[in-house]
Amino acid sequence: MIPISDETLAQQAQAGDMTAFEELVFRYETRVYRFLANSCRNQTDASDLCQETFVAAFRNLKKFDSTKSFCTWLFTIARRKSIDHHRSHRPQRGEALPEIADTNDPASLFARQQREKDLWKLARGILPGNQFQALWLKYAEDMTVQEIARVMQKTLTHIKVLLFRARKSLAREIEMREADGAIVKTEKHFLSRQSFQT
């Protein structure tokens, strides 16, 4: 059985089929939530924004052009919601981004989550909002540059430059941390040797 495309479901929802819209919510709620959770400061805000995104999508469903991708249209709304949220809740200078709590954390997944968190946490901490969003849409949402450009309403070149800067900054940061780690390791080794000799 061929699954119904998002655009067909959106057309059905435009005709007033609530079940079709609920199916779209099922398909996208987790992805939209994750996207917003990484842009927001806490889970509650992310949940509220996620709800607002779907409500806005439902309200403006008549404006959706079914010849275009529903996914990019929905993420455009989500991104706008996140921008509006940032404007009204501007973080204080130097305030650290809080951890996003994970409700599913069995012990077996702990180590993997730590590894995953480190790189993305680093990205979230050091990259400007635009660069992080472009990176997220590229890797977490597996979008093409064209799709990211549509979601972020920017040119292809602009998105490529954003991704380039994000990668460069991350690579440099990792390199610096690795160098710091190597220095710390050498110092520890030196100290242990000294204590052994004494």
Next chain:
Amino acid sequence: MNSWLQKYKISAALDEEKKVLERQPKWRDNEMQQFEKRLRALDDQLKSTVPRHAMPEMLHTEIMRGVRATAESKARRPVWLWVPVPAMALFVLVGLWWFAQRHDAVPLAVTEERTTSFSEVTVTLDVSRQIAQVAPAAALAPLSQEMDFLRDDFEKTAAFLLASLP
């Protein structure tokens, strides 16, 4: 600048899943190779370590509650939306009716006004005619009396002078 452009091309090639160095042998210098290697490693790491935050359990219910509330308000809204339209139409009709009524009443008023003004004009003309008849006599009456006195004085003076002549 050249180095920046080369690095940018390496990054852009990652977006298109291409290998730049194979196509660009002139970039086979150590720095660019190192840069591509680092970016590829980062690319793989970013792909494989995407955090999978679990969604709050009640979120779907909350989303659908919000959507249903919007749908209900949408269903109710047309009634409110259409109320001003008939009200406006009614207002326009009443306005037109009132204007028509006023328009019909205007000729009567004009006739009355015209009648009034004709009678006033007639009275004015009559009065002016009467004034024209009475005014000269009334205005010249004191003067003619003075002339009579003057004439009388002349006559007396003339009589005195004639009487005093030898």
